[in-house]
Amino acid sequence: MTTLSPSKPIWIYDTTLRDGAQREGISLSLDDKLRIARRLDRLGIPFIEGGWPGANPKDVQFFWHLKEQPLTQAALVAFCSTRRPNTKAAEDPMLQAILSAGTEWITFFGKSWDLHVTEGLHTTLEENRAMIADTAEYLRSQGRRIMYDAEHWFDGYKKNPHYALSTLDAAVQAGAEWVILCDTNGGSLPYEINAIVRDVQAHFQQQQYTVKLGIHPHNDSDTAVANAIAAVQEGAQMVQGTINGYGERCGNVNLCSAIPNLQLKLGYSCLAEEQLANLTETSRFVSEVVNLAPNHHAPFVGRSAFAHKGGIHVSAVARNPLTYEHLQPEKIGNQRRIVVSDQAGLSNILAKARSFGIDLDKQNPACRQILDRLKELENQGYQFEGAEASFELLMRSTLGQAQSWFEIKGFNVHCDMGASTPDPTMTSNALATIKVRVNGRDFLEVAEGNGPVAALDAALRKALVKFYPEIGSFYLTDYKVRILDGTAGTSAKTRVLVESSDGLNRWTTVGVSTNILDASYQAVVEGLEYGLLFVHKTQEKDSSQSVNLASFG
Numbered sequence: 424m425t426t427l428s429p430s431k432p433i434w435i436y437d438t439t440l441r442d443g444a445q446r447e448g449i450s451l452s453l454d455d456k457l458r459i460a461r462r463l464d465r466l467g468i469p470f471i472e473g474g475w476p477g478a479n480p481k482d483v484q485f486f487w488h489l490k491e492q493p494l495t496q497a498a499l500v501a502f503c504s505t506r507r508p509n510t511k512a513a514e515d516p517m518l519q520a521i522l523s524a525g526t527e528w529i530t531f532f533g534k535s536w537d538l539h540v541t542e543g544l545h546t547t548l549e550e551n552r553a554m555i556a557d558t559a560e561y562l563r564s565q566g567r568r569i570m571y572d573a574e575h576w577f578d579g580y581k582k583n584p585h586y587a588l589s590t591l592d593a594a595v596q597a598g599a600e601w602v603i604l605c606d607t608n609g610g611s612l613p614y615e616i617n618a619i620v621r622d623v624q625a626h627f628q629q630q631q632y633t634v635k636l637g638i639h640p641h642n643d644s645d646t647a648v649a650n651a652i653a654a655v656q657e658g659a660q661m662v663q664g665t666i667n668g669y670g671e672r673c674g675n676v677n678l679c680s681a682i683p684n685l686q687l688k689l690g691y692s693c694l695a696e697e698q699l700a701n702l703t704e705t706s707r708f709v710s711e712v713v714n715l716a717p718n719h720h721a722p723f724v725g726r727s728a729f730a731h732k733g734g735i736h737v738s739a740v741a742r743n744p745l746t747y748e749h750l751q752p753e754k755i756g757n758q759r760r761i762v763v764s765d766q767a768g769l770s771n772i773l774a775k776a777r778s779f780g781i782d783l784d785k786q787n788p789a790c791r792q793i794l795d796r797l798k799e800l801e802n803q804g805y806q807f808e809g810a811e812a813s814f815e816l817l818m819r820s821t822l823g824q825a826q827s828w829f830e831i832k833g834f835n836v837h838c839d840m841g842a843s844t845p846d847p848t849m850t851s852n853a854l855a856t857i858k859v860r861v862n863g864r865d866f867l868e869v870a871e872g873n874g875p876v877a878a879l880d881a882a883l884r885k886a887l888v889k890f891y892p893e894i895g896s897f898y899l900t901d902y903k904v905r906i907l908d909g910t911a912g913t914s915a916k917t918r919v920l921v922e923s924s925d926g927l928n929r930w931t932t933v934g935v936s937t938n939i940l941d942a943s944y945q946a947v948v949e950g951l952e953y954g955l956l957f958v959h960k961t962q963e964k965d966s967s968q969s970v971n972l973a974s975f976g
């Protein structure tokens with residue numbers, strides 16, 4: 424079991440695999456669930472809720488897999504509801520399925536709000552209390568440890584505090600070790616959380632309960648993180664939430680924000696310090712597995728969370744990062760980024776040069792030339808913040824450091840779009856001819872493609888791969904087109920962003936023209952040039968390292 428520092432421990436309970444999977448657009452396979460569980464286990468999350476065994480075959484298999492090959496640190500938790508009204512807990516098939524999952528811990532949820540009891544469950548207030556107590560007692564009698572999720576706690580308490588508190592009494596007196604107050608509809612604001620958690624603490628003290636308290640906020644009012652913090656400040660010791668805030672409707676509390684706020688700002692202990700530095704990677708891993716694009720602007724873990732764009736900011740951050748950063752990005756495994764755009768100043772150029780391994784000094788007049796060229800091109804429609812490879816090529820060419828790998832002497836693309844009903848078996852409808860000069864000699868190449876850009880790209884590679892075999896491993900991973908002046912109709916200027924890869928690294932280049940083919944051509948050519956530059960830079964670095972090592976040998 425995970426051990427936390429004794430100073431102000433907060434138990435993090437992850438429900439990405441259950442409540443997170445209730446988000447529209449997420450559909451996890453068994454393998455996805457297992458991969459996420461193991462990653463959260465490595466991160467040191469103490470409680471991982473795996474799902475609702477019995478609700479679907481996948482969740483049954485998930486618990487079965489983890490029974491065979493258990494997690495190493497975390498306690499795996501099975502989730503379910505109370506028994507059905509007017510039945511016996513021992514005869515409830517759903518509770519039998521939960522027990523078969525074989526976990527030490529079980530979380531079950533019950534109704535706190537009288538409206539839900541009478542209108543949702545269609546039963547009496549008394550029977551609902553009995554359902555809670557019987558479920559806890561039965562699961563306890565089977566040797567399990569119990570957490571009780573008080574569904575709709577805050578709404579229920581606001582409407583009928585006396586009845587709501589009596590449902591908690593039922594759970595605690597029947598042996599629940601934790602009571603978790605759920606803001607199920609996500610409508611509460613932090614001041615309400617403060618006041619209500621304080622009332623619950625007072626009630627528990629009066630009853631001399633030793634049960635521990637947790638919070639499970641949803642984000643419908645965009646205050647889930649603030650609500651979790653408010654509850655913790657009133658004495659809650661557990662936060663139930665999800666990675667990246669995934670969850671039904673607007674999501675659950677985002678653990679990637681709650682954890683660093685609690686730990687780095689308020690001095691609570693949620694994760695081991697060295698594990699906190701894996702939070703960014705975990706956030707991105709989970710977004711990859713659930714197949715949702717990461718939110719670049721997410722606080723703490725987003726790609727842009729520490730990205731500086733304005734020249735004034737970059738200049739100050741270069742002197743002292745505290746000027747525009749609320750904490751050190753490395754603490755949660757993120758990193759500072761400097762973005763180049765028409766909002767840049769010389770400081771952005773210098774910072775970028777450093778990151779490219781280019782030795783550049785503010786006194787060098789080329790520095791201002793690069794900045795002016797950047798602003799002029801951005802004014803024409805280029806966008807370098809999303810195309811850093813093109814910016815490195817621009818910088819090197821202004822500094823006279825560009826290597827001439829090849830020169831395009833001309834190209835021609837022919838598209839055959841004549842057929843009124845396209846033949847689905849036809850893989851090619853475009854033909855590109857290109858003349859390229861390499862090492863002082865001209866070469867003519869022809870290639871087909873299923874579109875003009877594909878044909879041009881194929882012809883170019885065919886001409887170059889003889890000289891630069893590494894080009895054989897480059898491929899296009901993304902192609903984006905944006906119309907820059909929408910009112911100009913089909914004669915509008917277009918910006919094309921091309922992302923290329925060598926299987927390990929990715930880089931993006933940009934082209935702008937009123938002719939979409941010309942814009943694509945610029946971006947594709949720069950993609951190949953940058954790929955060659957990158958491969959050669961890496962080889963030089965590797966060989967200089969081996970020379971250094973040899974000199975130590």
Ligand SMILES: CC(=O)SCCNC(=O)CCNC(=O)[C@H](O)C(C)(C)COP(=O)(O)OP(=O)(O)OC[C@H]1O[C@@H](n2cnc3c(N)ncnc32)[C@H](O)[C@@H]1OP(=O)(O)O
Nearest residue numbers: 475477478479504505506507508532533534543544574607
């Ligand atoms: C706040 C939360 O996030 S709670 C978790 C919500 N998550 C899910 O619902 C996902 C998993 N759910 C499921 O797979 C299914 O809904 C199941 C297997 C649980 C139940 O399926 P079904 O038997 O077909 O019932 P259905 O989904 O239509 O309705 C839910 C039933 O649970 C009952 N129920 C709701 N809350 C509770 C509770 N706390 N205790 C006992 N029963 C409850 C409802 O009254 C309803 O009963 P009814 O069938 O007698 O009308």
Ligand SMILES: CC(=O)C(=O)O
Nearest residue numbers: 532572574575605607
């Ligand atoms: C239990 C739960 O997920 C909720 O009330 O939101």
